[in-house]
Amino acid sequence: MATDPTKLTMAQALNRALRDAMAQDGTVYVFGEDVGPLGGVFRITDGLTAEFGEDRCFDTPLAESGIAGLAVGMAMNGMRPVIEMQFDAFAYPAFEQVVSHIAKLRNRTRGRVSMPIVIRVPYAGGIGGVEHHCDSSEAYYAHTPGLKVVTPATPADAYHLLREAIASDDPVVFMEPKKLYWAKEEFDPAAPRPGIGTAVVRRPGTDATLIAYGPSVPTALEAAEAAAQEGRSLQVVDVRSIVPFDDETVCAAVRSTGRAVVVAEASGFASVASEIAARVTERCFHSLAAPVRRVTGFDIPFPPPKLERHQLPSVDRVLDAVDDLQWEDDQ
Amino acid sequence: MATDPTKLTMAQALNRALRDAMAQDGTVYVFGEDVGPLGGVFRITDGLTAEFGEDRCFDTPLAESGIAGLAVGMAMNGMRPVIEMQFDAFAYPAFEQVVSHIAKLRNRTRGRVSMPIVIRVPYAGGIGGVEHHCDSSEAYYAHTPGLKVVTPATPADAYHLLREAIASDDPVVFMEPKKLYWAKEEFDPAAPRPGIGTAVVRRPGTDATLIAYGPSVPTALEAAEAAAQEGRSLQVVDVRSIVPFDDETVCAAVRSTGRAVVVAEASGFASVASEIAARVTERCFHSLAAPVRRVTGFDIPFPPPKLERHQLPSVDRVLDAVDDLQWEDDQ
Amino acid sequence: MADDRDLLPSEQPVQLLDASGRPVDDPDLPFPDNGRLLAAYTALVVGRRVNDQAGALVRQGRLAVYPSSHGQEACQVAASLVLGENDWLFPTYRDTVAVITRGVDPVEVLTLLKGDWHAGYDPYAHRVAPQATPLATQLLHAVGVAHAARLRGEDTVVMALCGDGATSEGDFHEALNFAAVLKAPVVFFIQNNEYAISVPLARQTAAPSLAHKGIGYGVNGERVDGNDTPAVLAVLERAVGAARSGGGPQLVEAHTYRMQAHTNADDDTRYRSSDEVDPWVSRDPLVRLEALLKRKRVLTRARREEITGRAEAVAAAMREGISRDTDPHPSELFAHLYAEPTPQLREQAAVLADELSRESD
Amino acid sequence: MADDRDLLPSEQPVQLLDASGRPVDDPDLPFPDNGRLLAAYTALVVGRRVNDQAGALVRQGRLAVYPSSHGQEACQVAASLVLGENDWLFPTYRDTVAVITRGVDPVEVLTLLKGDWHAGYDPYAHRVAPQATPLATQLLHAVGVAHAARLRGEDTVVMALCGDGATSEGDFHEALNFAAVLKAPVVFFIQNNEYAISVPLARQTAAPSLAHKGIGYGVNGERVDGNDTPAVLAVLERAVGAARSGGGPQLVEAHTYRMQAHTNADDDTRYRSSDEVDPWVSRDPLVRLEALLKRKRVLTRARREEITGRAEAVAAAMREGISRDTDPHPSELFAHLYAEPTPQLREQAAVLADELSRESD
Numbered sequence A, B: 001m002a003t004d005p006t007k008l009t010m011a012q013a014l015n016r017a018l019r020d021a022m023a024q025d026g027t028v029y030v031f032g033e034d035v036g037p038l039g040g041v042f043r044i045t046d047g048l049t050a051e052f053g054e055d056r057c058f059d060t061p062l063a064e065s066g067i068a069g070l071a072v073g074m075a076m077n078g079m080r081p082v083i084e085m086q087f088d089a090f091a092y093p094a095f096e097q098v099v100s101h102i103a104k105l106r107n108r109t110r111g112r113v114s115m116p117i118v119i120r121v122p123y124a125g126g127i128g129g130v131e132h133h134c135d136s137s138e139a140y141y142a143h144t145p146g147l148k149v150v151t152p153a154t155p156a157d158a159y160h161l162l163r164e165a166i167a168s169d170d171p172v173v174f175m176e177p178k179k180l181y182w183a184k185e186e187f188d189p190a191a192p193r194p195g196i197g198t199a200v201v202r203r204p205g206t207d208a209t210l211i212a213y214g215p216s217v218p219t220a221l222e223a224a225e226a227a228a229q230e231g232r233s234l235q236v237v238d239v240r241s242i243v244p245f246d247d248e249t250v251c252a253a254v255r256s257t258g259r260a261v262v263v264a265e266a267s268g269f270a271s272v273a274s275e276i277a278a279r280v281t282e283r284c285f286h287s288l289a290a291p292v293r294r295v296t297g298f299d300i301p302f303p304p305p306k307l308e309r310h311q312l313p314s315v316d317r318v319l320d321a322v323d324d325l326q327w328e329d330d331q
Numbered sequence C, D: 001m002a003d004d005r006d007l008l009p010s011e012q013p014v015q016l017l018d019a020s021g022r023p024v025d026d027p028d029l030p031f032p033d034n035g036r037l038l039a040a041y042t043a044l045v046v047g048r049r050v051n052d053q054a055g056a057l058v059r060q061g062r063l064a065v066y067p068s069s070h071g072q073e074a075c076q077v078a079a080s081l082v083l084g085e086n087d088w089l090f091p092t093y094r095d096t097v098a099v100i101t102r103g104v105d106p107v108e109v110l111t112l113l114k115g116d117w118h119a120g121y122d123p124y125a126h127r128v129a130p131q132a133t134p135l136a137t138q139l140l141h142a143v144g145v146a147h148a149a150r151l152r153g154e155d156t157v158v159m160a161l162c163g164d165g166a167t168s169e170g171d172f173h174e175a176l177n178f179a180a181v182l183k184a185p186v187v188f189f190i191q192n193n194e195y196a197i198s199v200p201l202a203r204q205t206a207a208p209s210l211a212h213k214g215i216g217y218g219v220n221g222e223r224v225d226g227n228d229t230p231a232v233l234a235v236l237e238r239a240v241g242a243a244r245s246g247g248g249p250q251l252v253e254a255h256t257y258r259m260q261a262h263t264n265a266d267d268d269t270r271y272r273s274s275d276e277v278d279p280w281v282s283r284d285p286l287v288r289l290e291a292l293l294k295r296k297r298v299l300t301r302a303r304r305e306e307i308t309g310r311a312e313a314v315a316a317a318m319r320e321g322i323s324r325d326t327d328p329h330p331s332e333l334f335a336h337l338y339a340e341p342t343p344q345l346r347e348q349a350a351v352l353a354d355e356l357s358r359e360s361d
């Protein structure tokens, strides 16, 4: 499918992960709205119905609670469903099924019923989308015990994390940053594979640590690049797995620099960024030269396209936060 | 209704608030499941149908999205709906209506359509309830821009905050700590009235600040009492209004002691407690002698009755956290 | 598209017994044979005893609460008896009698209400899903189980139970629709007991009957007298057969009545009068079936005693089992959440273990 | 309970025009008068022009996307024309033509797709709710508006629109049920255009028709040829009348077809062939109504030119309005969320203002 085998977009990587998982494991079923002949509105499921047949990849009636509830039953009965929520905000009708069943069934039954379900959620903004199409909803899931929540920032991570998610015996909410779908990158299938639960240092640095995930990782990297021009060395950690969280990697990084900024697109209040700031502070307090700063979306609904740039963490906003970290030369 | 006019339970105070609001304002409508002749499973709406008629307080068909959606339309058309979600987890079917409409309509329409809706949610544990009846779901709402989220810890606050919530032109998620429904307390209608957005110092103290809300406030007060016996003076702040948050009161309190523990029953990850810890740290970093500690529920589904005590923040657990705040005499 | 009026239910609920327990002929519906009727009677007697015993255990403080199916036992029992070994049952909180009729130990079933854990039995052992509390959600799970079985070419049928109130939830709609479009072999069986806690049917729906909802999904709807054991057996058996043989999902509404309060925590005098409840006493499914069996001379005194004895034995085992101290260990709180506990849960489990070890010091 | 078969729709969709635009007699349904037909024709011509113009504006990059109702204009226009001033319209994203037929300025309507704000018009000015994107959610709002009006003794009727796909959502079910139980004066009007993005009706439902869903709520269901303007007008008018006079909610399904892709961002060649689309060209509602009006000699050349001129003027105003630079001010981001901004929003607004002032330095 990819014309150049060494370069892939995240969309292509996700498609390949689905294809490889379906080929390898006959219990993997893909379903949702428009995932069949159309291949999904983002074409992530492109070609799957043609290749694996209408049973393995199928369109459901238009009802998200139905999709999630169907997945619960199929998972109870030996399948590994991979479901697509068409956009972030359209997953909300499935909230009860996700929170009260998908997240809880294994625990409720003392481990007898496992829920190997992947819920794919294209999320966040940066694509000029209209209302209800750009929510960053990861906090709702991350706060719900029993779910795993992961979000890739590169095609390679997208491929490997989706394979891991499908292989997981526990439910995984797989948050796909829409604005990164079309970015092409080298894809080396032989490179080290991220496991769910591992963060990664994307760029070394000694002065402060930027902690980001999903759509904010490229922004953090750009900010680090810009800071380097000005002689400041910023380390960038890609959280990648929100639940389980990799305290070890993140805290080691923060301790090594003594300063940290969390960058995330979602509204900040009671968010994943709050959690990261709180737990890093709890664990690294005496290594910190300044409070952990958060650069997040404002506490407003996602703006209309013409205003969205103000909501997205920008390089400037990240650098402003870094400047705020009480550097000696300020004092 | 109350036999002793100076003492009321929180359930009675809430009932009185509804009655007074309905008497004063003919556009206040109460509806939900079993709120009519039965008076609600917790009897919060007791007697309202008899007093105000079947139009003003009525039972709906059994569907929470329906209840919330009906409220949206009635609010659009001049009413002030007060709706009851029978238990925390049974509000999840309404999630899309709450997040995509109730929270957003005012903003979407540039302020033309306001949403004066109160969503009453009995929440949290401590009553020996079975699964799905004891969730602490406040973080889901607190993370959603456009909602106000309040939670009383005393009958007086319950009365006044509910009156304020009903009077508010914006939607308020009114979280009622079930386990405090039946605690009787002095109720002085002439006492100073809390506004939405104000926290209150419930107990003065000089050594450390406990920040709590809803069901955890009595625990914090008990802990402070126990600490006092051991010669440690703990201040207790009742957050009361989660959104908007009273940074001023909370931060002033923390600065005055230099140490803080956040106490909340919900699972800790990406929770309101995370937010409080993060924002207090951001704002009071240089006044802090130790990292802000969180005493929260574990990151597990609410336990079955026989194990629930392990999930609830206990006096001992709060005191352990206080002991951890790096006191000089430890060093 | 066809008009398909034959998807509509009969004008009156199907009956095979009149009020006094005399058989009524229905040309379309074979009368269950004596063996089946005796099995149902036995399960009915045991079920009634289980309901009574559970109520008593609540009064003694051994159970937190119990939603009784007193008066609905014909539905409970039939829902399970018509299933084969490879079929699945999806019960609600009120369907304890259906669950034990399928073979699950009552003590395991009551784990939830005893407070020891959430779901107490192994769902795979008897193919019985955990009893569902969030209303109507389980209907979708039932469709998923049925669809998975069909995809594998198995001839499993899934019996999915819900109450009249639950039909108002969006998930009811989505489940019926998904099942119909996927042709999933599910029998949706509504026990219309006229109440959802305090809310009577007339405030729940304006439909001619709940079975009239079927046609809106292209699903066959049927109505049956839910206190008429032979009729419920026959109608459900036919529905299961239709689903098994590729006829897609079926919808059956049983007209019955909740004889007791919603649970022991409820006070039904607030919303209904005994004038309304009393007439239903004479429609008791147990009494009606007993009258039939006596008339048919299948129920000898000896057999009756044997059955009563069996019911007493079940009740005794319940008493004994529920009274047994089985406090769950706190470490369980962290054990089952994920196949492999997260580092965070390991930390938290250690915190609790430390607290407990200090407590016991 | 009654059987109420009369709640079922007719076996075939109601028609008042045959394929060539000749009137068909229906004894039960008065044929709309010429004035009404001309008004509808005018709105149809304008609506088609609006659809075309919006498509062009997308191609020019002035609008992000546009979901066209090309081919569905008879439904769009009738849904608005049958309403009185005090009635309400609840449209979806595809119902721009219905919204402008009610008098809302197209430029305001397109604010959303231009990217300036979310809802662009004042819902109270013409009693038109914001166009709904989360499917079927608006149907419940419609019930609420209708119920509030009824509680105040007003004779408002609410027209609530949705597509065939949206009928699968739980909110569709809850809205129909709430309306029926509350006897809320709502006309639920489904434009069945055979597709939900790429998903054809047969994968959406197995029902004989979507109008067959009515009886499951005790609601009258009707089916109408959605490309037959007189029929849609007459059927909706009757439904509005029934709702207004206390008959409770009504359900009307129009059989029509989505002639273009879901939006300009969609590629419909992936899931349907032109063989399927082509036959619908000859059923174009505009062509059929025009043939009727010509046959009736109501549509003179002068009148036609006048109407075309009006449509061109609307299109020109759209082009002009959409091309005008109207960049919203960033401070709006914080202005409308609460009646009174929270301290946190004030802080955040200040942060942004500071950033912007530094940017412009």
Ligand SMILES: Cc1ncc(C[n+]2csc(CCOP(=O)(O)OP(=O)(O)O)c2C)c(N)n1
Pocket: B033, B062, B086, B090, B093, C094, C133, C134, C135, C162, C163, C164, C165, C166, C167, C193, C195, C196, C197, C258, C262
């Ligand atoms: C989603 C949801 N909302 C509310 C409840 C609370 N609740 C428990 S049982 C019940 C009434 C159910 O009535 P019905 O479906 O008729 O079943 P019955 O209890 O009569 O067997 C309600 C409202 C719930 N369990 N789930």
Ligand SMILES: Cc1ncc(C[n+]2csc(CCOP(=O)(O)OP(=O)(O)O)c2C)c(N)n1
Pocket: A033, A062, A086, A090, A093, D094, D133, D134, D135, D162, D163, D164, D165, D166, D167, D193, D195, D196, D197, D258, D262
């Ligand atoms: C709750 C929800 N889920 C998914 C979507 C994405 N979506 C937008 S339009 C559409 C298809 C709707 O089909 P239909 O109701 O038939 O209306 P039509 O577009 O044909 O007018 C989908 C799936 C949505 N807007 N809301």
Ligand SMILES: [Mg+2]
Pocket: C163, C164, C165, C191, C192, C193, C194, C195, C196, C197, C258
């Ligand atoms: Mg019932």
Ligand SMILES: [Mg+2]
Pocket: D163, D164, D165, D191, D192, D193, D194, D195, D196, D197, D258
């Ligand atoms: Mg459609």
